[in-house]
Amino acid sequence: MQDMNTATMPIGVIDSGVGGLTSVAELRKLLPNEDIIYCGDNGNAPYGNRTGQNIVELTKRIFAFLEKQQVKAVAVACNTISSTFDSSEYGFYEKGLSFPVVSVIxxxxxxxxxxxxxxxxxxxxxxxxxxxxxxxxxxxxxxxxxxxxxxxxxxxxxxxxxxxxxxxxxxxxxxxxxxxxxxxxxxxxxxxxxxxxxxxxxxxxxxxxxxxxxxPARDQAEAVKQLLHERNLLQKDHQGEMSIYTSGSEPVYHAVLAELGISPASKIHTVRF
Missing domain, CATH: 3.40.50.1860 (Rossmann fold)
Structure with a gap:
């Protein structure tokens, strides 16, 4: 039986910046009924030249933010972040979260x-x-x-x-x-x-x-859909919306949303994770 309260919760998507919008584009095609909360840590980008421990700490802050947003699943739409918990060297720090995490790798x-x-x-x-x-x-x-x-x-x-x-x-x-x-x-x-x-x-x-x-965004979107299907968490009869939270500036989001053909976000919020 579907838990309607949980099924109507949004999906979280995280990245070091705007790159994860490529995953959003694919999620929109496969899951148009889902609400999305996008977190881009542009203020600390690029992650790819940082140390593993630094990346882990920054990611924990975003996960803590999404815990408060009550998401039902999170797509880690960042290969750099995904490599920290797909690699045993950094440990599986996503354990203990209230939501499942889908890597892009x-x-x-x-x-x-x-x-x-x-x-x-x-x-x-x-x-x-x-x-x-x-x-x-x-x-x-x-x-x-x-x-x-x-x-x-x-x-x-x-x-x-x-x-x-x-x-x-x-x-x-x-x-x-x-x-x-x-x-x-x-x-x-x-x-x-x-x-x-x-x-x-x-x-x-x-x-x-x-x-x-x-x-890989296409494969990740399929994996998110499969996860929600298996857990009976697919949203139905709803037009999905997206809110963006960024620690950086807004203009690059407008440019990339247009480039990828994604409908404008309902709101772009500037935050500190």
């Missing part, structure tokens, strides 16, 4: 395993690549799959600045794609291992037209 790994790639590239933040989370999780299940990582120090931050057609973004994307392909010329599939990157997916595709760039 695990669903992407499942997709790679199901499609039986022979090799796959990962472009992500410095921290995510350093943890080797994608490689460890894929090769633990299928050691025959080769996984090649390519870290970017600046791309997420460049996207955060909101000029999505800037020469700096195009140059950074081209550099990292070329790095992967020069070392692995037969590579045909690359995971966009930071949720910011699908915002400029067309730039990646222009840099390497013959490569398939994998957007």
């Amino acid at each position: 695990k669903p992407a790994v499942e997709d790679v395993l199901q499609k039986k790639y022979a090799e796959v590239g990962v472009v992500a933040t410095v921290f995510t690549i350093k943890t080797g989370c994608h490689k460890q999780m894929i090769q633990a299940r299928n050691p025959r799959i080769s996984v090649y990582g390519e870290p970017s120090e600046n791309l997420a931050e460049l996207i955060e600045q909101g000029d999505l057609s800037s020469p700096a973004i195009q140059s950074d994307v081209k550099k990292h794609v070329n790095n992967l392909l020069s070392e692995h010329p037969n590579l045909q599939d690359i995971i966009l291992g930071c949720t910011h990157y699908p915002i400029v997916q067309s730039v990646f595709e222009k840099a390497a037209p013959n490569v398939t760039f994998i957007n």
Whole structure:
């Protein structure tokens, strides 16, 4: 039997900034009836150049905020955050929360395993690549799959600045794609291992037209839908709305919402997590 009070609670989505809106775009397609509370910690971005312990502490603050918002589930739409609790090195600090947490990495790994790639590239933040989370999780299940990582120090931050057609973004994307392909010329599939990157997916595709760039947001949205279905928590007969909470500034949100074709948020709140 469905618990109507719980089913009508919102879904939380968290990221270090605007990147998680790529997951929101996919959630909107699959779950249009759900209300979403989006938390972007732009004031502390980028997370990808921080230490693991610092990332954990910042994430705990956002989780505490969402506890007060009474969400029924949280999509961690940030590969850097996801890698801290998908990696045993940092412990599973999400235990004890009142809501289930859906990583953005695990669903992407499942997709790679199901499609039986022979090799796959990962472009992500410095921290995510350093943890080797994608490689460890894929090769633990299928050691025959080769996984090649390519870290970017600046791309997420460049996207955060909101000029999505800037020469700096195009140059950074081209550099990292070329790095992967020069070392692995037969590579045909690359995971966009930071949720910011699908915002400029067309730039990646222009840099390497013959490569398939994998957007993990789609897999994560499917995982959230499956979780809510299994727990009988799907919202029904309701037009979902979204509220945004950010520790940064508003303008970049308007730019990215428009770029991704997401309806404007009902309200953008400036907060300190």
